[in-house]
Amino acid sequence: MASKTANPSTVPFADAPINASLTGEQKIDLLRTMVRIRRFEQTSLKYYHDGHIGGFLHLYIGQESVAVGSISLLGEHDHVITAYRDHGHALSVGMGMDECMAELFGKKTGCSKGKGGSMHYFAPDKNYWGGHGIVGGQTPLGAGLAFALKYKGLKGCCLCYLGDGAINQGAFHEALNLASLWDLPVVYIIENNGYSMGTSQARSSAFPKEGLAARAEGYNMAWAKIEGVSLYEIRAGVQEAVARAHNESKPTMLEIMTYRHKGHSVADANAEKYRTKEEIQRYMNEHDPIEFWKNVLIGEGVITEDDYKAINKEAGAEAEASAAFAIKSPYPDESEIFDDIYWEVDNHTEAGRTGRHFFHG
Amino acid sequence: MPREITYREALREGLDEEIARDENVCLMGEEVAQYNGAYKVTEGLWKKWGDKRIIDAPISEAGFIGMGIGASMLGIRPVMELMFYSFAYVAFDQMMNNAATCRYMSGGLINCPIVVRGPANGGTNVGATHSHTPENIFANMPGLKVVTPSNPYDAKGLIKSAIRDNDPVYFMESTVLYGMTGLVPSNDELEGGELIVPIGKAKVAREGSDLTLIAHGRAVVTSLAAAEILGAQHGISVEVVDLRSIRPLDEETIMESVRKTHRAIYVEENKPFCGVGAQISSMIMEQAFDDLDAPVLRITSADAPAFYSPPIEKLQLPNADEIVARALTIC
Numbered sequence: 219m220a221s222k223t224a225n226p227s228t229v230p231f232a233d234a235p236i237n238a239s240l241t242g243e244q245k246i247d248l249l250r251t252m253v254r255i256r257r258f259e260q261t262s263l264k265y266y267h268d269g270h271i272g273g274f275l276h277l278y279i280g281q282e283s284v285a286v287g288s289i290s291l292l293g294e295h296d297h298v299i300t301a302y303r304d305h306g307h308a309l310s311v312g313m314g315m316d317e318c319m320a321e322l323f324g325k326k327t328g329c330s331k332g333k334g335g336s337m338h339y340f341a342p343d344k345n346y347w348g349g350h351g352i353v354g355g356q357t358p359l360g361a362g363l364a365f366a367l368k369y370k371g372l373k374g375c376c377l378c379y380l381g382d383g384a385i386n387q388g389a390f391h392e393a394l395n396l397a398s399l400w401d402l403p404v405v406y407i408i409e410n411n412g413y414s415m416g417t418s419q420a421r422s423s424a425f426p427k428e429g430l431a432a433r434a435e436g437y438n439m440a441w442a443k444i445e446g447v448s449l450y451e452i453r454a455g456v457q458e459a460v461a462r463a464h465n466e467s468k469p470t471m472l473e474i475m476t477y478r479h480k481g482h483s484v485a486d487a488n489a490e491k492y493r494t495k496e497e498i499q500r501y502m503n504e505h506d507p508i509e510f511w512k513n514v515l516i517g518e519g520v521i522t523e524d525d526y527k528a529i530n531k532e533a534g535a536e537a538e539a540s541a542a543f544a545i546k547s548p549y550p551d552e553s554e555i556f557d558d559i560y561w562e563v564d565n566h567t568e569a570g571r572t573g574r575h576f577f578h579g
Numbered sequence: 580m581p582r583e584i585t586y587r588e589a590l591r592e593g594l595d596e597e598i599a600r601d602e603n604v605c606l607m608g609e610e611v612a613q614y615n616g617a618y619k620v621t622e623g624l625w626k627k628w629g630d631k632r633i634i635d636a637p638i639s640e641a642g643f644i645g646m647g648i649g650a651s652m653l654g655i656r657p658v659m660e661l662m663f664y665s666f667a668y669v670a671f672d673q674m675m676n677n678a679a680t681c682r683y684m685s686g687g688l689i690n691c692p693i694v695v696r697g698p699a700n701g702g703t704n705v706g707a708t709h710s711h712t713p714e715n716i717f718a719n720m721p722g723l724k725v726v727t728p729s730n731p732y733d734a735k736g737l738i739k740s741a742i743r744d745n746d747p748v749y750f751m752e753s754t755v756l757y758g759m760t761g762l763v764p765s766n767d768e769l770e771g772g773e774l775i776v777p778i779g780k781a782k783v784a785r786e787g788s789d790l791t792l793i794a795h796g797r798a799v800v801t802s803l804a805a806a807e808i809l810g811a812q813h814g815i816s817v818e819v820v821d822l823r824s825i826r827p828l829d830e831e832t833i834m835e836s837v838r839k840t841h842r843a844i845y846v847e848e849n850k851p852f853c854g855v856g857a858q859i860s861s862m863i864m865e866q867a868f869d870d871l872d873a874p875v876l877r878i879t880s881a882d883a884p885a886f887y888s889p890p891i892e893k894l895q896l897p898n899a900d901e902i903v904a905r906a907l908t909i910c
């Protein structure tokens with residue numbers, strides 16, 4: 219377990235080339251993105267309890283370093299796809315708080331026009347392909363994005379995230395086989411927070427003592443296990459996998475150890491029953507990636523405590539402003555129910571006008 | 580001169596032409612490349628186009644179909660073969676959740692221009708697991724298109740339309756029809772130089788005035804045979820409407836025919852409960868009630884899993900004699 223305070227001279231992986239080249243401003247940006255994710259989600263939780271948000275809300279609090287660290291490595295032809303705990307990845311790829319918050323509120327101004335909700339954020343213009351609700355269902359899609367890159371001869375990769383609960387889905391194993399068999403430039407990132415909903419890893423998964431990612435051995439695929447509290451360690455580990463995808467067109471399976479401070483979703487009534495309060499508190503104290511990174515940057519002299527407070531305050535204000543934006547935004551019109559189902563219908567093509575497409579009423 | 584070619588050859592020509600037309604079109608599936616296709620639909624295409632365009636997939640339907648869906652989001656247009664459409668059930672989550680709903684849940688930011696094709700029929704003594712007819716199941720899902728060609732001409736024209744379509748098209752063929760021959764014009768005798776059949780346009784396969792048989796897929800062939808008997812032996816003039824696609828649906832052609840003949844029977848090899856005929860007969864009842872002189876009947880497969888024993892399985896599927904007998908009850 220990483221300590222709460224970090225001494226710059228002893229922070230592991232700080233001198234990895236991918237980290238050594240970071241400017242102070244870039245390091246602050248990474249901190250700002252993590253803080254923005256947290257403030258966004260804390261604000262969303264407040265409005266969820268106030269009844270403004272329906273359905274599920276799977277919070278990423280405690281895991282922010284995974285998305286922020288790995289996505290910070292990506293370039294023009296690199297793509298991202300994840301499961302339903304998707305707010306952190308969305309803000310990391312550059313989606314705005316307004317469109318993300320409005321989506322939670324079910325508003326027309328939401329990133330998916332109010333049609334997807336918390337679990338289904340998308341931004342193809344930012345190479346972000348969701349936001350997928352079925353556990354493991356996104357893993358063949360991630361292989362497909364990588365397939366498309368290879369087919370088109372582009373030097374890029376797909377980071378495909380999944381939780382530790384998804385590793386037992388059949389579709390994931392099929393995707394692993396295809397990725398290795400066809401040398402697809404995909405990086406599967408297992409965000410291991412220890413629990414598939416309320417079932418611990420020990421009660422859900424059979425795996426070698428080296429860890430979940432060691433299952434990759436069976437598919438002749440490279441793998442690594444990474445401690446997830448430090449952006450330095452995440453960036454150093456993921457960079458190796460990205461380089462393998464870019465330079466060799468080979469897949470990798472990474473397991474990043476992390477912890478969710480909250481329940482599986484806000485509706486998880488047993489969040490403090492299948493885990494002890496002591497365990498949760500221990501991780502909050504010792505495995506908070508924001509606290510860790512803040513201390514790294516203070517230790518390096520990149521920021522002061524006051525700078526951090528300013529970043530935090532600014533992010534909180536941005537989150538509150540996004541909630542205000544969501545509240546004042548209109549709900550979708552009833553007429554929009556039949557938009558965005560068929561591309562050909564939406565685009566008024568000959569095919570879209572031929573035959574009856576909808577059968578209600 | 581139109582040539583007489585098989586349904587299988589017609590499909591292959593359509594695939595070949597689309598691979599040549601668009602570099603993003605590729606075929607993938609089990610045994611489609613080096614083995615030349617389990618039913619030889621793709622025979623010769625791997626030799627002609629090579630590994631990049633014609634891809635042998637492992638037996639892994641959820642994996643490779645999901646992979647194709649993901650690739651289509653970035654502009655690849657994969658045509659994926661299911662050796663049997665029954666295997667769609669192994670890939671159901673990918674086909675129903677990912678292909679059908681990503682567009683909606685992204686507010687229209689994504690589209691999945693995929694084709695999933697393969698034979699969806701019973702009648703070949705392969706038991707229940709290989710004899711499913713899921714056209715009604717997939718047509719139930721908004722966002723999907725379901726196409727069911729009944730003859731070589733349509734097979735070629737519709738597969739080309741399916742590949743060009745920017746939405747997911749589930750293209751259901753029949754192993755029983757693969758060897759069927761029919762007239763298909765060569766490109767040099769066609770205006771525009773190619774054969775395109777639009778999705779969503781039904782065809783009046785035979786004109787008549789006393790009764791309309793509406794059908795899709797191989798049931799069109801059975802209906803045409805029944806129409807011959809009804810005309811020759813009973814003096815009943817039968818019109819046969821071939822839907823060609825179930826979703827989108829050409830309801831105008833159906834209603835126009837029913838308003839002319841005043842009697843309708845839906846014939847399909849699908850199961851009866853919530854089958855395609857249930858939908859169509861409900862629509863006829865709502866839209867053409869006053870034009871009907873008799874209740875709309877439905878002739879389907881027996882409401883049981885496919886029987887292996889060859890002589891018994893034959894009795895499970897609609898045949899011309901059954902159609903004739905049922906027609907005589909309302910004519």
